[in-house]
Structure formats: C-alpha cells, structure tokens
Amino acid sequence: MSEREEQATGGTESGRGGSSGPEQPGGGGHGASGARGHSGGDPVATLLVLGASGDLASRLLLPGLARLLVSDRNEDPGHGHGASLQLVGAGSEDWDDDRWREVVTKAFADAEHHEDADRPGGWEAVCAVRDASRYRQVDVTDPDALTDLLHSCTAPVAVYFALPPAITATACENLVGKQLPESTRLVMEKPFGSDEASAHHLNEVVAQLVPEEHVHRVDHFLGTSAVLNVFGVRFANRLFEPTWNASHVERVDVVYDEDLGLEGRARYYDRAGALKDMIQSHLLQVLAVLAMDAPAALDEREFRDRKAQLLRATRLAGSPQEASRRAVYTAGRMGERDLPDYQSEDGVDPSRQTETLAEVVLHVDTWRWAGVPFRLRSGKGLGRARKEAVITFKPVPHLMEGLRGEARPTRLRLSFKPGTINLDLTVNAEGDPFDLEEATLSAQLGDSQLPAYGEVLAGVLDGDPLLSVRGDTAEDCWRILAPVIAAWEADEVPLETYPAGSGGPEPTETFPAV
Numbered sequence: 001m002s003e004r005e006e007q008a009t010g011g012t013e014s015g016r017g018g019s020s021g022p023e024q025p026g027g028g029g030h031g032a033s034g035a036r037g038h039s040g041g042d043p044v045a046t047l048l049v050l051g052a053s054g055d056l057a058s059r060l061l062l063p064g065l066a067r068l069l070v071s072d073r074n075e076d077p078g079h080g081h082g083a084s085l086q087l088v089g090a091g092s093e094d095w096d097d098d099r100w101r102e103v104v105t106k107a108f109a110d111a112e113h114h115e116d117a118d119r120p121g122g123w124e125a126v127c128a129v130r131d132a133s134r135y136r137q138v139d140v141t142d143p144d145a146l147t148d149l150l151h152s153c154t155a156p157v158a159v160y161f162a163l164p165p166a167i168t169a170t171a172c173e174n175l176v177g178k179q180l181p182e183s184t185r186l187v188m189e190k191p192f193g194s195d196e197a198s199a200h201h202l203n204e205v206v207a208q209l210v211p212e213e214h215v216h217r218v219d220h221f222l223g224t225s226a227v228l229n230v231f232g233v234r235f236a237n238r239l240f241e242p243t244w245n246a247s248h249v250e251r252v253d254v255v256y257d258e259d260l261g262l263e264g265r266a267r268y269y270d271r272a273g274a275l276k277d278m279i280q281s282h283l284l285q286v287l288a289v290l291a292m293d294a295p296a297a298l299d300e301r302e303f304r305d306r307k308a309q310l311l312r313a314t315r316l317a318g319s320p321q322e323a324s325r326r327a328v329y330t331a332g333r334m335g336e337r338d339l340p341d342y343q344s345e346d347g348v349d350p351s352r353q354t355e356t357l358a359e360v361v362l363h364v365d366t367w368r369w370a371g372v373p374f375r376l377r378s379g380k381g382l383g384r385a386r387k388e389a390v391i392t393f394k395p396v397p398h399l400m401e402g403l404r405g406e407a408r409p410t411r412l413r414l415s416f417k418p419g420t421i422n423l424d425l426t427v428n429a430e431g432d433p434f435d436l437e438e439a440t441l442s443a444q445l446g447d448s449q450l451p452a453y454g455e456v457l458a459g460v461l462d463g464d465p466l467l468s469v470r471g472d473t474a475e476d477c478w479r480i481l482a483p484v485i486a487a488w489e490a491d492e493v494p495l496e497t498y499p500a501g502s503g504g505p506e507p508t509e510t511f512p513a514v
C-alpha cells in the first residue's frame with residue numbers, strides 16, 4: 001500500500017497550536033469584517049484544480065463547471081463566469097495539455113446537450129474555457145513547486161484541493177510563510193481534518209494563508225436549492241414554524257440510503273466509512289438547516305451563525321452503545337446487480353471493520369428542541385434509495401369519541417433529489433366519514449438547474465462563502481461525533497450485518513422505521 005493510500009483519510013495529527021484560529025460565531029479568521037452579505041471581491045481569474053486526474057475532478061467538478069458556464073446566471077453575456085476564466089489542472093500524472101484537454105472534453109461533453117447550450121454564448125463559453133485550459137505536473141507537497149505554480153496563474157486564483165485530505169493538509173502547511181497571489185481562495189473538500197484537534201490545526205494553518213471568507217470548505221449538500229427548499233417550507237409558511245419545536249415534534253429522522261455499492265472507491269472509503277463519509281459532514285449540515293432558528297436574512301453571516309449556534313448545542317443522545325449503530329453489507333442483489341460482500345471487495349481490509357451503514361441519535365440542547373431525538377442515518381448497498389428528512393409530529397392530545405380508527409402521527413417528509421414534500425395527514429375515510437384513514441398531500445419542490453458542484457463552483461467563483469462550512473463549524477462536527485468514533489474504534493459497539501439490497505439492519509425502538 002502506498003504512503004498516499006495510507007494517508008487517504010488521515011489528517012495531521014498535530015494538536016492544538018497557538019496561533020489564532022477562526023473566530024468563533026460572528027465571523028471568521030482575520031477576514032471577519034462583520035459586514036452582511038458575501039465579501040465578493042475580485043472575480044476569480046483562474047480555477048486551479050489540484051488532483052486533476054482524480055475521481056472528484058473528472059466525475060463531479062468539471063461537469064459541474066461546464067453546466068455552470070453553459071447556464072450562467074449572469075444576465076450580461078460579457079460578464080459570465082466563463083468570460084475570462086482560466087482552467088488549470090495539476091497533478092502527479094505525467095500529462096501534457098492535450099491529454100488534460102481530453103479529460104476536460106469528456107467531462108464537459110454532457111453540457112452541450114443542456115437546453116442552455118443554444119443560448120447565445122452558452123456552449124461557446126464552455127469551449128473557450130476548455131480550449132484554453134492547461135495542465136501542470138506537480139507534486140503538491142513540494143512547497144516551491146506549488147508556490148511557483150500558483151504564481152504562474154493569473155490572479156485571483158481559486159485553488160481547488162481535489163486531493164486526499166492528508167495531502168491537502170500537507171500542501172497547506174507547506175504554503176505557510178510563502179507569498180500567495182493576491183486574493184487567493186482555498187477550496188477544501190470534506191473531510192476537513194480527521195478529528196476536532198486536526199481540524200482546529202488545519203484551521204490555524206489556513207488562517208495564516210488567507211482570510212476566512214476566502215476559504216471555501218465545501219459541502220455539496222448545502223447546494224442553494226437544498227437549503228432554499230427547506231427554508232421555503234419552514235419560513236415562507238405561517239403553518240410550520242409555530243409547531244417546529246419540542247412541544248409538537250416527536251422526532252426527526254434524516255435518512256440518506258443509497259442504492260450504490262463501493263463503486264471502486266475502496267482507497268478512500270475503506271478508511272472513512274459511512275459515519276465520516278456522510279454523517280460527520282453532510283447530514284450534520286442538513287440537521288443544522290432543518291433545526292436552526294430563522295436567520296434574519298439569507299446572507300453568509302446570519303446563515304452561518306445560526307448553523308453554528310445549532311451545532312454547538314448538539315450532542316450524542318446517550319452513550320455510543322445507546323445512541324449509535326453501525327453495520328456492513330454482505331453479498332446480495334441490489335436492483336439488477338449482484339453486490340459482493342463488502343469485506344471481500346478489492347482494496348478493502350476486513351480488519352478495519354469499516355461500516356457501510358451508520359446511524360446516530362442526537363439531542364439539540366436548546367429550549368426549542370430539548371428531548372427531541374434527531375436520528376441521522378446513511379448507508380450504502382440498500383435496496384431502495386431513500387433520501388429524505390422526516391419530521392414526525394406528536395399525536396393529538398385527545399381524539400373525540402365517535403371517530404373510529406387511529407389518528408396517526410402527522411409526518412412531513414422533505415425529500416432530496418428530486419426535491420419533494422409529502423405531508424401525511426389523518427383524514428376522514430371515503431364512504432364512512434366516521435372512519436379515519438391516512439392521506440398524503442404532495443408537491444414537487446424547485447430543483448436547481450445546476451448540479452450540486454455547479455452550485456459549489458458558483459459560490460467559489462463569485463467569492464460567496466454563504467454555502468461553505470465555516471471553520472468553527474467544521475471543528476464542531478468532529479466534536480459531536482467524537483464519542484462514537486472512539487467507541488467504534490475500541491469495538492465497543494458491535495458491527496452488525498445486512499444483506500446488500502435489503503432495507504438495512506432490523507428497526508429497533510431507538511432506530512425505528514419511519
């Protein structure tokens with residue numbers, strides 16, 4: 001196993017250092033201005049993708065960029081994101097510009113068929129970026145080579161670290177003390193660090209490089225439409241917000257079940273597992289958006305302050321034995337595919353006991369949410385892709401005599417991808433109005449015209465940190481799950497199994513079917 005593979009999910013092991021970390025709520029780092037709205041600043045001139053030969057770059061980032069360019073929301077054709085953007089790929093592969101452009105061409109191809117491609121300047125903007133793009137072979141952990149590369153790019157440069165997290169951390173540490181081009185933005189993927197201490201250390205490192213508002217800690221689950229869909233339902237209706245609290249809500253379940261297997265990602269996934277891959281990052285962000293107090297405005301300071309406040313109050317609802325569960329899939333049939341036992345997949349080391357399904361129950365210790373269980377669950381190899389937040393309301397305090405049947409709990413289901421809303425209600429039955437039955441009101445929610453990474457890149461290129469994770473929050477997400485990580489590492493919570501293609505481990509009182 002190469003050193004790089006060993007480092008795939010690691011972070012720096014350094015403890016807390018002495019330099020100033022990101023400012024806690026209210027702003028961040030030395031860039032905190034206290035101003036509302038995003039800092040904007042000069043538009044990004046160069047998007048530098050480090051890790052250009054990797055899966056993220058070719059499968060998500062470059063296609064996202066192409067869709068952003070083709071659908072550019074900037075009304076003025078002379079000033080869209082592609083008007084003068086330079087795309088530079090860099091990595092350890094011995095590629096030349098032509099080889100890189102082949103990768104870009106392939107990744108950009110789908111955008112040509114998007115309806116906006118026919119818009120004047122639409123597809124042309126994509127082709128212009130593709131044809132002018134270039135590649136540099138570089139070992140990003142070589143400080144001089146990386147600094148030289150940065151200075152060879154037109155400023156401002158957005159440096160996208162599409163690298164294994166430990167390599168990202170090393171590259172950043174090596175840049176400390178070097179002069180970076182003016183207004184450089186750093187775009188950091190998840191996982192940010194490998195525990196609270198390493199995330200804190202990484203925050204201290206990046207704070208020495210650029211101001212906090214120029215750091216984009218990416219969580220693609222925070223794409224604009226995902227956030228806005230929750231906010232629209234919660235805050236643009238009089239109905240929900242007065243009942244959105246412990247007096248009326250019985251429980252909240254955030255479920256992200258995938259009908260995907262390992263898909264060749266053992267090098268990364270076998271060291272991460274479902275807890276770090278999905279819950280530590282994405283699902284905690286979803287929880288924060290679902291449960292936060294209403295921001296006064298949708299700007300980065302208000303939004304990120306509310307999110308940070310909510311996560312600071314969040315903790316495991318009991319001991320790891322009571323409030324967490326882990327499982328791994330065994331061989332089974334998932335849809336049309338036979339999935340092998342996870343532990344027999346190429347690149348998987350069974351002794352790591354990596355989980356492919358993780359569940360935790362959290363409490364949010366605030367007046368609003370005291371005592372309400374928030375269950376977060378994500379798994380791979382499941383029979384049905386199910387990606388939704390379910391808010392279960394408490395039963396009515398009294399059901400009048402004369403009505404037959406049960407008033408089942410009202411449930412609001414907010415599904416992601418595609419965005420839908422379903423409200424399960426108890427209503428009078430057809431035929432005999434004394435009988436009760438369940439009915440569901442459904443609606444489609446707005447979907448973004450951009451894929452998630454198009455949204456991410458729009459924020460980066462516009463210099464808008466609204467949807468990126470602030471430094472203090474990145475640390476807090478590790479703090480919340482630290483007891484679970486420690487207990488699982490010590491094998492204090494059994495690793496259950498479930499057949500691929502099934503619904504996962506059997507429901508229990510703590511982890512019920514909803």
Ligand SMILES: NC(=O)C1=CN([C@@H]2O[C@H](COP(=O)(O)OP(=O)(O)OC[C@H]3O[C@@H](n4cnc5c(N)ncnc54)[C@H](OP(=O)(O)O)[C@@H]3O)[C@@H](O)[C@H]2O)C=CC1
Pocket residue numbers: 004050051052053054055056057060090091092093138139140141161162163164165167189190191267268
């Ligand atoms: N892939 C995905 O679906 C998603 C990934 N992410 C995150 O994105 C990041 C990258 O993941 P992913 O693309 O899957 O990983 P890959 O392993 O596919 O790609 C990593 C890239 O980094 C390059 N690299 C490694 N070390 C160096 C070095 N010292 N100098 C230069 N280049 C180097 C690799 O080159 P080489 O191959 O030559 O080693 C490769 O191009 C991770 O943080 C991951 O968590 C986030 C969401 C989704």
Ligand SMILES: O=C1O[C@H](COP(=O)(O)O)[C@@H](O)[C@H](O)[C@H]1O
Pocket residue numbers: 220258260277278452
């Ligand atoms: O970051 C990740 O997310 C995906 C799920 O997100 P989606 O937008 O593709 O549905 C997950 O499959 C992957 O393991 C994880 O790294």
